[in-house]
Amino acid sequence: MAYLELRNLARSYAGRPAVRDVSLNVERGTLVALLGASGCGKTTTLRMVAGLEAPDAGRIVVDGRDVTSLAPHRRRMGVVFQSYALFPHMDAAGNVAFGIQMHGAPRAARATRVAEMLALVGLSEHAGKKPRQMSGGQQQRVALARALAIEPDVLLLDEPLSALDAKLREDLRVEMRAIQRSTGATTLFVTHDQAEALAMADLVAVMDAGRIAQLGTPEAVFERPETAYVAAFVGRSARFSGVIRESRIDVADISIAAPGLPASGRVDVFVRPHRISVLRAGDVADNTIEGTLDAIDYTGEVAQLLVQSPCGRFPVDLATADGTWRDLRPGDKLRLGWHAADTLWFEAP
Amino acid sequence: MTRRQTGVLLCLPALLLLAVAFVWPMAILARMSLNETADTGALVPALSLATYTRLASDSFTWQIAWDSLVLAAGSATVATLLAYPMALFLFRTKSRYRNLLAIVAIAPLLVSGTARVIGWMAILGDGGMINAGLRLLGIPTQHLINNWTGVRIGLAESVMPYTVLALLAGFGRLDHALEEAAATLGAGPFFRFWRVTLPLTLPSVTAGWMLGFVLAISAFITPHLMGGGRVFVLATEIFDAATQTLDWPAAAALSVAALAGLSALMLLQSLVARRGSV
Numbered sequence: 001m002a003y004l005e006l007r008n009l010a011r012s013y014a015g016r017p018a019v020r021d022v023s024l025n026v027e028r029g030t031l032v033a034l035l036g037a038s039g040c041g042k043t044t045t046l047r048m049v050a051g052l053e054a055p056d057a058g059r060i061v062v063d064g065r066d067v068t069s070l071a072p073h074r075r076r077m078g079v080v081f082q083s084y085a086l087f088p089h090m091d092a093a094g095n096v097a098f099g100i101q102m103h104g105a106p107r108a109a110r111a112t113r114v115a116e117m118l119a120l121v122g123l124s125e126h127a128g129k130k131p132r133q134m135s136g137g138q139q140q141r142v143a144l145a146r147a148l149a150i151e152p153d154v155l156l157l158d159e160p161l162s163a164l165d166a167k168l169r170e171d172l173r174v175e176m177r178a179i180q181r182s183t184g185a186t187t188l189f190v191t192h193d194q195a196e197a198l199a200m201a202d203l204v205a206v207m208d209a210g211r212i213a214q215l216g217t218p219e220a221v222f223e224r225p226e227t228a229y230v231a232a233f234v235g236r237s238a239r240f241s242g243v244i245r246e247s248r249i250d251v252a253d254i255s256i257a258a259p260g261l262p263a264s265g266r267v268d269v270f271v272r273p274h275r276i277s278v279l280r281a282g283d284v285a286d287n288t289i290e291g292t293l294d295a296i297d298y299t300g301e302v303a304q305l306l307v308q309s310p311c312g313r314f315p316v317d318l319a320t321a322d323g324t325w326r327d328l329r330p331g332d333k334l335r336l337g338w339h340a341a342d343t344l345w346f347e348a349p
Numbered sequence: 350m351t352r353r354q355t356g357v358l359l360c361l362p363a364l365l366l367l368a369v370a371f372v373w374p375m376a377i378l379a380r381m382s383l384n385e386t387a388d389t390g391a392l393v394p395a396l397s398l399a400t401y402t403r404l405a406s407d408s409f410t411w412q413i414a415w416d417s418l419v420l421a422a423g424s425a426t427v428a429t430l431l432a433y434p435m436a437l438f439l440f441r442t443k444s445r446y447r448n449l450l451a452i453v454a455i456a457p458l459l460v461s462g463t464a465r466v467i468g469w470m471a472i473l474g475d476g477g478m479i480n481a482g483l484r485l486l487g488i489p490t491q492h493l494i495n496n497w498t499g500v501r502i503g504l505a506e507s508v509m510p511y512t513v514l515a516l517l518a519g520f521g522r523l524d525h526a527l528e529e530a531a532a533t534l535g536a537g538p539f540f541r542f543w544r545v546t547l548p549l550t551l552p553s554v555t556a557g558w559m560l561g562f563v564l565a566i567s568a569f570i571t572p573h574l575m576g577g578g579r580v581f582v583l584a585t586e587i588f589d590a591a592t593q594t595l596d597w598p599a600a601a602a603l604s605v606a607a608l609a610g611l612s613a614l615m616l617l618q619s620l621v622a623r624r625g626s627v
Contacts, residue, residue: 020354020541050533051527051532051533052529052532060578071532071537072532072533073528073532073533073534073536073537074535075533076535077533078533079529079533081526081529081531083524083526084528085524085526085529085530086529087527087530087531087544087545088549089548089549098531098534098536098544099534101536102531102534102535102536102540103535139565146530146534147533147534150534150535156533229499263503
């Protein structure tokens with residue numbers, strides 16, 4: 001049985017549903033990411049688990065115990081808020097000690113625990129600093145230490161990295177994941193950043209309009225999206241819309257090969273930009289398309305190409321390691337190709 | 350134009366008004382306090398501290414100063430205690446009637462002080478609503494007006510709207526997420542209030558109390574009308590000296606001394622507040 005179970009959770013605000021029907025099982029010690037655009041219901045779901053919002057329907061079960069109607073202070077959920085919500089009138093140690101105090105630990109045990117937690121997040125030397133004297137990254141660590149200090153049943157992270165700049169975000173992402181693994185905290189992690197979700201989570205739940213559109217490993221939601229929404233939200237794609245004819249997909253003047261097509265119908269086609277390659281004369285591919293190079297942006301590991309074709313404009317990622325990107329100029333005529341197996345398709349609504 | 354010059358220019362109209370309407374009269378008042386009063390009651394132009402020494406050696410002066418302080422502190426405390434829960438509710442409520450409620454809370458400001466006092470007379474008077482109710486229940490009636498009790502009630506009520514406004518203005522620092530964080534860390538309603546809400550709102554409580562205190566100690570209408578001539582405070586004493594006994598130097602000296610005392614108190618409060626701020 002799963003450690004944390006959400007069963008058919010629903011919640012509306014003023015008649016507008018924010019969460020429609022969310023069921024999710026989180027195994028002990030794992031990290032599950034709720035990934036979605038703003039307004040998809042991911043934060044509301046997290047707040048219901050924390051007890052900060054009451055669900056209109058559904059149950060929340062922790063380790064076989066139904067906590068749905070428990071007040072937040074009786075739940076033992078460690079929450080890291082998007083704004084961190086550190087107590088401005090207490091120093092780092094005071095913030096971390098707060099929850100331990102509330103759970104009635106003896107004074108000596110409390111001091112040891114606070115020191116342990118601050119050491120865990122690498123802030124032992126900043127114990128006496130007030131939140132406003134610390135950097136964003138340090139505040140974030142204090143918030144994490146504070147949440148973990150109460151030995152929570154479940155750790156809930158609400159966009160914990162969104163307030164930080166890109167480089168720090170990547171560092172802290174790795175660090176948080178390591179801390180989560182070492183403490184074995186069962187974790188629900190809310191984010192709109194797909195890179196964060198893919199990098200940190202054991203399982204990713206992609207949310208769309210108050211429902212979980214797909215639950216799977218990071219690889220599954222990226223490589224094998226089950227709906228067009230998931231394909232569009234997780235990762236970038238070249239997108240075409242076409243009609244099935246003779247077991248292929250007709251898009252404008254080309255015909256695309258794809259696996260497992262039905263006999264007929266309209267479909268939306270997605271191809272990941274890094275699966276598309278620039279073909280040289282004589283190269284063959286399952287699918288080929290010709291176009292004109294609109295723009296080329298060097299971003300480091302890859303060069304991002306934007307190609308204009310009769311089927312529309314689409315992105316192509318070209319690995320920069322071999323240096324071929326240097327010969328490309330906007331206006332060049334290109335022939336591009338990809339494997340039939342890399343064609344993702346979804347029946348058009 | 351530099352930023353500094355712009356600042357001075359922006360403040361200029363207000364400074365001019367203050368100079369004409371406050372600083373100049375205060376200067377006249379200060380000058381007046383240095384005159385002397387002859388035994389006949391006649392004003393004797395002079396440059397002496399005789400009036401001050403005369404007042405300072407009179408124990409009645411110290412008595413009313415002390416009574417005024419106690420009265421203002423008491424009224425400000427009652428007003429703050431009543432205003433705090435109301436302000437907290439107004440700050441937190443998501444009701445669509447929030448603005449309406451806020452207006453109701455400060456509605457007493459829209460009524461003239463005199464009209465409000467007359468309203469209180471109808472409620473607190475010997476034949477008023479409360480005593481009528483007590484009589485109905487067979488409980489001995491109470492003297493609730495024309496004495497210190499009446500003034501205390503009236504002052505607390507009249508400064509409360511200001512206290513509500515001062516508290517509301519200071520609650521901006523109170524982020525609801527902090528209370529939620531405290532809850533998730535295991536704090537029940539009492540500890541959430543005691544450890545988070547109260548410490549974070551304490552600076553606005555001091556500011557609100559101080560405002561109430563200053564307004565209460567300088568109030569005239571309420572002690573004058575609700576005290577029934579039996580309540581002597583600085584404001585009524587100054588009024589009497591100026592209009593009844595026509596002892597202008599005494600009225601001026603009392604005013605200047607009261608202003609100096611209050612300024613010192615406020616300076617002290619702001620120093621303490623600065624040191625205690627997070």
